[in-house]
Amino acid sequence: MQQRVNMQNQNLNLPIMGCGTWAWGNRLLWGYEPSMDNQLQQVFNFCVSNGVTLFDTGDSYGTGKLNGRSETLLGKFSQTYSGINQENICIATKLAAYPWRLTRQSMVNAGKASAKRLGRNIDLVQMHWSTANYFPWQEWALLDGLADLYEQGLVKGVGLSNYGSKRLKKVHQRFADRGIPITSLQVQYSLLSTYPITELGLKDVCDELGIKLIAYSPLALGLLTGKYSQKTALPKGIRRLAFSQILPGIQPLLDCLREIAESRNKTMSQIALNWCICKGTIPIPGAKSVEQAKDNFGALGWQLDANEVAELDKAAANTNKKMVQNIFQTK
Numbered sequence: 001m002q003q004r005v006n007m008q009n010q011n012l013n014l015p016i017m018g019c020g021t022w023a024w025g026n027r028l029l030w031g032y033e034p035s036m037d038n039q040l041q042q043v044f045n046f047c048v049s050n051g052v053t054l055f056d057t058g059d060s061y062g063t064g065k066l067n068g069r070s071e072t073l074l075g076k077f078s079q080t081y082s083g084i085n086q087e088n089i090c091i092a093t094k095l096a097a098y099p100w101r102l103t104r105q106s107m108v109n110a111g112k113a114s115a116k117r118l119g120r121n122i123d124l125v126q127m128h129w130s131t132a133n134y135f136p137w138q139e140w141a142l143l144d145g146l147a148d149l150y151e152q153g154l155v156k157g158v159g160l161s162n163y164g165s166k167r168l169k170k171v172h173q174r175f176a177d178r179g180i181p182i183t184s185l186q187v188q189y190s191l192l193s194t195y196p197i198t199e200l201g202l203k204d205v206c207d208e209l210g211i212k213l214i215a216y217s218p219l220a221l222g223l224l225t226g227k228y229s230q231k232t233a234l235p236k237g238i239r240r241l242a243f244s245q246i247l248p249g250i251q252p253l254l255d256c257l258r259e260i261a262e263s264r265n266k267t268m269s270q271i272a273l274n275w276c277i278c279k280g281t282i283p284i285p286g287a288k289s290v291e292q293a294k295d296n297f298g299a300l301g302w303q304l305d306a307n308e309v310a311e312l313d314k315a316a317a318n319t320n321k322k323m324v325q326n327i328f329q330t331k
């Protein structure tokens with residue numbers, strides 16, 4: 001059973017690691033098919049029964065006609081599940097800053113729509129991205145809508161996604177003026193995407209403000225799993241293009257990961273996830289099969305030593321290629 005982190009002033013418990021559900025409903029990038037649903041239910045059951053009770057989703061997850069599919073599946077799975085840790089299930093969803101969402105009520109309505117798909121109230125509602133980079137005037141109304149959801153007792157906590165230090169401080173102050181704490185901030189963070197911490201200093205700011213930092217894409221879309229190389233078959237679709245461009249420049253990092261994994265009798269994925277945990281973040285790797293979920297779970301219950309973390313830091317800093325930052329990430 002993994003240790004839990006108590007969130008001050010809130011009825012939320014966030015585990016050391018969560019599960020991302022971007023792939024649950026996404027055909028374009030992850031090849032989802034409805035025939036996978038039984039398998040995904042098993043993934044959900046395995047995670048919850050082993051203490052991985054945080055599930056991150058979004059109202060934009062699911063391609064085309066399957067929009068909102070991830071939330072619908074999580075609702076179904078959480079209602080079907082009966083067993084250990086049931087009371088600790090925490091479903092965190094991100095509400096998209098769509099251009100047609102212009103008022104605070106539009107975000108309240110979006111939150112209610114997500115809750116309907118989930119068949120339960122949202123535990124942690126999050127702003128999916130900031131509009132500060134392109135429509136700053138839109139953002140405050142949407143954030144006020146998130147705060148309204150909290151004040152109306154429709155959510156247990158409020159979080160943000162893709163915010164940098166400067167913008168985070170401004171939003172934190174606005175929420176503080178209403179007496180509303182920010183539970184979490186999630187950013188793209190991995191050995192191939194250290195920018196949020198090394199350049200934006202987000203960890204220090206989050207620690208100062210009492211905000212938990214969540215790392216999404218901690219395995220860099222699969223690049224850090226060791227499953228792919230220039231000599232093996234690359235994944236289909238959009239990831240194939242990205243992998244073919246990035247893989248040649250990250251071999252020293254992959255070699256370092258592999259060496260530590262072998263010495264630890266762990267997988268490369270487990271080393272990459274444990275590194276995120278050592279950095280004080282909550283990684284939320286995805287899983288489409290119980291095998292993947294078990295591999296992710298193997299990152300828990302032990303810790304890399306300082307020398308191993310330093311080796312990985314050095315290898316990450318010296319890679320010729322990095323993951324492209326989310327275009328909505330603010331400073």
